[in-house]
Amino acid sequence: MRSSVEIHNIVTGTTRIVWQTEQLVEAPNFSRDGRFLVINGDGLLYRLSLDGSAPERIDTGFAIRCNNDHGLSPDGHLLVISDKVEFGKSAIYVLPIKGGVPRLLTPKLPSYWHGWSPDGQTLAYCGIRDDVFDIYTIPVSAGEERRLTFGEGRNDGPDYSADGEWIYFNSSRTGRMQIWRVRPDGSEPTRITDSPYGDWFPHPSPDGKHLLVLSYDGDVFDHPRDLDVRLRIMDMDGGNARILFELFGGQGTMNVPNWSPDGNEFAFVRYAPA
Template identity: 80%
Template sequence: MRSSVEIHDIATGETRVVWQTDRLVEAPNWSRDGSHLIINGDGRLYRLGLDGSEPVEIDTGFATLCNNDHGLSPDGTTIAISDKTEFGKSAIYLLPAEGGTPRLVTRNLPSYWHGWSPDGNTVTYCGIRDQVFDIYTISVDGGEERRLTHGEGRNDGPDWSADGEWIYFNSSRTGQMQIWRIRPDGSDVTRITDSPYGDWFPHPSPDGKHLLVLSYDGDVFDHPRDLDVRLRLMDLDGGNARILFELFGGQGTINVPNWAPTGDRFAFVRYERES
C-alpha cells in the first residue's frame, strides 16, 4: 500500500504532496508552530517535516503498538497516544512532545484518544465498555472518566471546538453514521449533518470557521480502509456543506485533529490501490 501525506489549502483549493512512501502511515497531526506533522506507522510515531525530508521517529518508550489516535496538546508540549503494548487493548497515555516515557491516563479499556480541550486540562475519547461505543472525557491527571453518551447507537471520533463549547462526534443513533455535537457536560445533543453519506471524524478548525468531515458512501457503516471517500467542508452548524474532493482512503486519512494552527490548511493521507 502506497501512502501519500498531503496538505490541502481551502482558500486556493490546491493540494500538495509532502511525502510518499510504500509503507502504511496514517493520521497526520499538525505541530502548534506549524513546522511539521506527526504521523504513525508500524506502531510508532514520527515527526515529518513539510520539506519532504524523511520522517524522524519519536521516542515513545515502551509504547510500540501505537494506533492512529494521537495528537498534540494545545501548548504543543505533550502528545496523547493510544497504544496496546501494556494491556493488549488500546490505552491512552501522555508523554513529552519531544519523546519520553508514557504516563497512563485511564485504566478503563479499550480507550481511543481523539481530542484535547482548548485549555489542555481534559481529553476526550471513544471508550468501549461491554461492547458499547461511547464518548468520554477525563482530566489529564486521571481520575474518574465522564460518560457523555449512553449507548444511543455507536458513538465515536470526538473532537473539541476551538472555543471549548462543544465536542463534535459521529453517531449511528439514527441508523446511519452522522455528525453530532454535545456540550462537555453532556447536555444539548444536536445533530449537525443529515446527509446521504456515512459521516465520520469531524474536525472543527482552530479559527472556528469550518468543520471537516470524512464521508463514506451511505451503505458503509464502519470506517474501513481502502475505499473511495470524500472530504467535506461545512460551517460548524452543518450549513454550506460542500465536497472538497474525493480520494481513495478511509481509515487513516483524517482520524484525528489535522488542521494547521492558522485554520486555512489541513493535512491528510491518500492511499493508492494495489495494482
C-alpha cells in the first residue's frame, strides 16, 4: 500500500504532496508552529518536516505499538499517544514532544485519544467499557475519567471546538453514523449532520469557522481502510456542507486533529495500491 501524505488548502483549493512511501503511515497532526507533521507507522511515531525530507522517529520509550490516535498539546510541548504494548489494550499516555518516557493517564482500557481541550487541561477520548463505545474526558494532570455519553449507539472520535464550549463526535444512535456535539459536562447532546453518508472524525478548525468530516458511503458502518471516501467541510452547526474532494482512504486518512494552526490547511493521507 502506497501512502501519500498531503496538505489541502481550503482558501486556494489546492493540494500538495509532502511525502510518499510504500509503507503504511497514518493520521497526520500539524505541529503548533506549522513546521512539521506527526504521523504513525509500524507502531512508531515520526516527525515529518514539510520540506519533503524523510521522517525522523520520535522516541516513545517502551511504547512501540502506537496506533493512529495521537496528537499535540495546545502549547506544543507534549505529545499524547495511544499504545497497547504495556497492557495488550490501547492506553493513553503523554510524553514530551521531543521524546521521552510515556506517562499513563487511562488505567481503564481500552482507551483511544482524539481531542485536547484548548486550555491544555483535559483530554477527550473514546473508551470501550463492557463492549460499549462512549465518549470520556480525563484531566491531563491525572484523575478519574468522566463519561459524557451513555451507550446510545456507538460513540467515537471526540474533538474540541476552538473555544472549548463543545466536544464534537460521531455517533450511530440514530442508525447511520452521524456527527453530534455535546458540552464538556455531558449536557446538550445535539445532532449536527443529517446526511446520506456515514460521517466520522469531526475536526473543528482552530479559527472556529469550519468543521471537517470524513464521510463513507451510507451503508458502511465502521471506519475501514481502502475505500472510496470523501472529505466534507461545513459550518460549525452543520450548515453549508459540501464535498471538498473524494479519495481512496478511510482508516488512517484523518483519524485525529489535522488542521494547520491558522485554519487554512489540513493534512491527510491518501492511499493507493503499491
